[in-house]
Amino acid sequence: MEITSADTDDGVRRSIGARRNPASQEAILDAAEAVLRESGIGGFSIEAVARRARAGKPTIYRWWPNRTALMLDVYQRFKNARGFPDTGTLRGDLVALLENHLLGFWKDSLCGVVYRAIIAEAQSDPDAAAVLFAYQAERKQATAVIVDRAKARGEVAETVDGALIVDMIVSFAWHQLLIGRVDEAMTAIDGVVDGVLMGCAGYQRKE
Amino acid sequence: MEITSADTDDGVRRSIGARRNPASQEAILDAAEAVLRESGIGGFSIEAVARRARAGKPTIYRWWPNRTALMLDVYQRFKNARGFPDTGTLRGDLVALLENHLLGFWKDSLCGVVYRAIIAEAQSDPDAAAVLFAYQAERKQATAVIVDRAKARGEVAETVDGALIVDMIVSFAWHQLLIGRVDEAMTAIDGVVDGVLMGCAGYQRKE
DNA sequence: ATGTATCGAAACGAGCCGTTTCGTTCAAGT
């Protein structure tokens, strides 16, 4: 742990007045990440994070409403580095989406582990579900512009359901994450995108 | 709750000797199912099940090593009695797959709730993960015959990746289940299947 | 008749929950 200007000589962080102490915020997020990395989701408790960060539980509860919000914050610390894809083609954008923001992103960092934990948490905790689903819906909506741009370029018909396209890509990525096959799925990205764009080769509808 | 021959007059089950009491086993599974139905995954604890079943906790721990094993046993009781789809067309088979074995099946019964819980549990418990992933892989492989039949009928090219088609359908269903949108997803089944079969309408690849 | 494994009930210590209280520290407002 770094000794910042907000730390005292004895290594104990105290209040810096009537405002949030960024040193505590960082120490808590660092501790949360470390606990997740070392003990997994099973060992991830507010108590454990507070101990690790040498912070008080009320300090955590003051800034994060629950466990999940804290996990999401850990997740989002990783997120900001990569830019949103705009390769000029729909196919390129969707491949980049999987490679940079979904599978490839989860593969490289602790992020995949954290996201799995968040999804699992949301299956039993309504608060977690609300936070995750709101985040998820916002991300999907923002991603749908990929299809809008493709429509403007005349790449696809105006009638195409952009939300559905994004849903299919995200669904595939989620599923592979949740069954622990992110690495293998990376090699299937081209096929998935081609499938979403062109369907099954030689499809002839029969009655 | 049924009063069986193994129940005493006052409704209290007692030992029937040095062997497992089937009345207790059934009462515990019934109670586990009822707790899941009424309180959801969050309320599913060994304590709650024991209370509901009027059974002792040691009786549960004697026969099930942990929560997950008990959930898996509940899930096994729901094992799908529905026939495997063979409608004569690929489109019909995929729609039936979603309606009878995935979304529709999860929607009608408690099965969806249990399946969510098992998926969530598998994210932290390696034992649960092993069981789930084995089951999952076997189901997918069995389902791929849908595409094989379509190839034999000449509906799609021989080069089509059947495993990928199944993966896309299953992924969509999983995702909708995990974000609690099974009901809404039921109305999107046609669009999803059309997308998998035909891709994006009017797609023109640009370079 | 004896041995033994089961049953439900009850209690255990441990751990985490989310909250409250407390004394300290310091920025902002008066």
Add this chain to the structure above:
DNA sequence: ACTTGAACGAAACGGCTCGTTTCGATACAT
């Protein structure tokens, strides 16, 4: 200069669930 008020860590609270242990009663197995 002084007061107000918020944030800080520490500690303790009551409540819950955990998984285990103990207990007396039961009834099959030998």
